[in-house]
Amino acid sequence: MTAPTRPLRRVRRRRRFDLRTTALFFLLLALLLTLAGLVARTAAAAAERRPAWAVTLLVVGFALTVACCRGRRRWSARRLVRCATEALEEAAETAVDALGETPVDVVPAAVVDPARTPVADSVEETLVVETAAVTDVTDYESLGPDEFEQAIAGLCARDGCTDVEVVGGAGDLGADVTAVAPDGRRLVLQCKRYGDGHKVGSQDLQRFGGTCFTVHEADVAVVVTTGDFTAPATEYATQCGILCVDAEGLRAWDSGTGLRPWELPGEG
Known part of the structure; x- marks a missing residue:
């Protein structure tokens, strides 16, 4: 008689912490929250102008949500948040990789003439001003x-x-x-x-x-x-x-x- 074996639990590989990816992740999350706030604000303004349409759309949306949930085993808010989080993390990693591959233009350093000194620059500026005064007649x-x-x-x-x-x-x-x-x-x-x-x-x-x-x-x-x-x-x-x-x-x-x-x- 063989002993029943417990199914192995899949272990998720922990990702290495990346500051740029994390920052970009929170930036995308903030943009999504801002977009959601704008949508909610627009919907509220529309509901004030046309309450009948708002109620109708709310009922239809609720019915569609119930119909979609019936075809699934279980609707989990945790699962939805986890999927959204993974999608944001992947988008952040993709954006960071793309930024890392973008060539950066190197600005050449200013060439400093060792013969030029602050005193020489001051004398030259004075001569330029005096010349301008002479020629502006x-x-x-x-x-x-x-x-x-x-x-x-x-x-x-x-x-x-x-x-x-x-x-x-x-x-x-x-x-x-x-x-x-x-x-x-x-x-x-x-x-x-x-x-x-x-x-x-x-x-x-x-x-x-x-x-x-x-x-x-x-x-x-x-x-x-x-x-x-x-x-x-x-x-x-x-x-x-x-x-x-x-x-x-x-x-x-x-x-x-x-x-x-x-x-x-x-x-x-």
Whole structure:
């Protein structure tokens, strides 16, 4: 007589703990719970709007559930949860494997020049800023006569002059801009916007010299031009104490790299 043998119980192999797989598992579980919450919320909102339809769908769903459960030996909530858990674990492992096979682009490290130091970078930035300041100069030759006078008045105001006025026009007697310099002296400026090849002559200086000191009571008389001055005009200006600012001097004044007219030597 043989002794009855007990059926061997299937032993489940314990899986090795994997942090990435576990994290992804809980992420998928959270997404499923969120989706279930959204479905439940939508169903509740639909039930409020159409209660009759909601009751009908509930009855039909319950009947289908009962019919499905009759064909099975036993309906177990534990079994359902276990199957769902295994499915989530497999999905998590599959996703982790797929991520592990994805090639990762390697970003090359920044190449450091040993010759460059913070001090050198600071000096270079300063040079760049100064170069930008020098090159960012207004194109005065493209301005009209009135615009040029307004621009010169703007330079005076920018550099600390007060009581700046544009007085050019008919009957100005040679004065286009008047102002008070930071040191308190009265400035009288005549603006000559000339194109290339056109120079301010001695006659222009003589007309301005006859009124700038006696009529306008200038302490500092200045002629500013986008061109240049003839030799006789420069000689007359030196004799009368009139300051001449040519195109190069105007660019230096505008960029802040040169002297302002009231700082030039030879003022009267």
